[in-house]
Amino acid sequence: MTGEARIVALGGGHGLYASLTALRDLTPELTAIVTVADDGGSSGRLRSELGIVPPGDLRMALSALCADNDWGRTWRDVLQWRFATDGPLNGHALGNLLIAALWERNGDVVDGLAWVASLLQAHGRVLPLSADPLEVSALVRDDSGVREVQGQVAVATAHGSIEELRLSPASPVVPRETVEAIDAADLVVLGPGSWYTSVLTHFMVRPVADALVRAGQRSVLVLNVGHDDEETAGTGRADDVRALQRMAPDFVPRTVLVDSEHRDEPGLADAVGRWGARLLVAPVRDGLGAPAHDPHALRRELARVAIEQGLAVRGAERGVAG
Template sequence: MLGHLRSARVVALGGGHGLAASLSALRLVCDQVTAIVTVADNGGSSGRLRGDYDVLPPGDLRMALTALCDDSEWGQTWSDVLQHRFTGDGDLSGHALGNLLIVALWQLHEDPVTGLDLVGSLLSARGRVLPMAAVPLDLVAEVSGLDPQDPTATSLVRGQVAVARTQGLVESISLVPDNPPARPESIAAVEAADHIVLGPGSWYTSVLTHLLVPELRDALTRATARKVLTLNLEMHTAETRGFSAARHIETLHALAPDLRFDFVLADPSTIEDHERLERACGRLGAELAVAPLARLDRAGEHDALRLAAAYRDILS
């Protein structure tokens, strides 16, 4: 069965550090991993390049590529080069070199996926990285609790960075444009997948965003692959303040009620109400799988080997 998993086609969806964690684990047990990455980032180097050149934000795409890089000296060296961030007070300050390389390739090649494939070749990446949508997106959240005079009043917060840092409670999210086209390569990867992994990652800004792209959500719903939802190690972030593990699942189910999973993977430290969590998993048609996933030396970070072992057990 492990040999079958090694040759299986696996798709992982998310963004940022959460997706990088799942990719770092999956590449240890699978040879054919495709990452489908959110493209709503509007902060830092990605936000600057997006504004200057009207391109997809490259940062999360870069992180996914480096997470899939080969373990050889060549792969690790180029991974470090792409992750290098310029310091100082000049125009390049704050930019990651990999972001600049990706945008340069996008200017040389009309198709952005071609540029990403070229970076993957440079890294000897163990897989492929694709954007979830064909155009840059803006995340918009309806947030309550920002008005001290009326805590029930809602306000609109626009932009991934603003939503991630909001002091209010996110009630709902949407995208601008509201019906963005998906990349056909991403849809094809989902349709061909043997296994699909969603999460971990910032819940509203990296995980649920994929379900706001109608073509992608429909493809995930139709897919016959075995599907795993990976929960975060930290439940109470700025954008999910007060959320339990079950509440995370409930928000996903509300956004995509027809989407079914086979397993929900959770670290035991995140389970506050086991019965409620199992009920929430049941709404997704999923079995709850509990395994230690955290690094012993850094709270809140997934351990690649532990996560790989959990994926191996579930997917094989």
């Protein structure tokens, strides 16, 4: 293959930040597609007050892509700066306010994000899953039965097992650029992240779900590490795979990447094999023991996947393909 590989990463929050940190030096043709269902903290307050897409996860993705120089790192830190006051500014991230101001001034979500990317001299671009703010709700089962939980924060912290995920509006406006990016991608990286509210939500937005089905054999699914995610407490990686299969039965990724710690989890190899995907097992967990991916290890394995698919990526370690 000639030219730089076009890579799209989907997710939200800290999981997407990790995958973008891993991918940013592999290609300049990098696009992040970010969930927009957050209703907590600074993002939730701005969403409620201004009726806008929550900017927090978009800000995080932009920060992950900042230029690796004093200019980029300084503006990244400014965007991430969070006020601590006794007044209404308390808890707001400056980047959220900046993004909200650009949206109000320009009247275009994608254009506003492009201006912030330019300010950061970003290694790629950031697009929203939807131009409409999304509300996630779920049916959650616990010892007392099944109840409905509304809102991203409430779903993410609900005690019990999630039986059904719902999204409002059911048919949100999706930017043309978002679907085009997936269709044009040479490699699509889905996950890690909060499984239901940051990963599976992409399959609840029909134009994006259809694009992901088309991109199946160009996709790698990155499973979470550890057992500390409240959304999936008491379940394993095989359960995460089966939840995705139920939601999007036509989507089949080419590769499923899982940390070595989960190699022998019951049912995982069988679930992935029956899916028709390849299971790639590698040590990708943060070496300090945190329930998070090590961006350097994740970069190594994603570079391996890209090279095996014949893609041109930058700076891959010698011998990474085998």
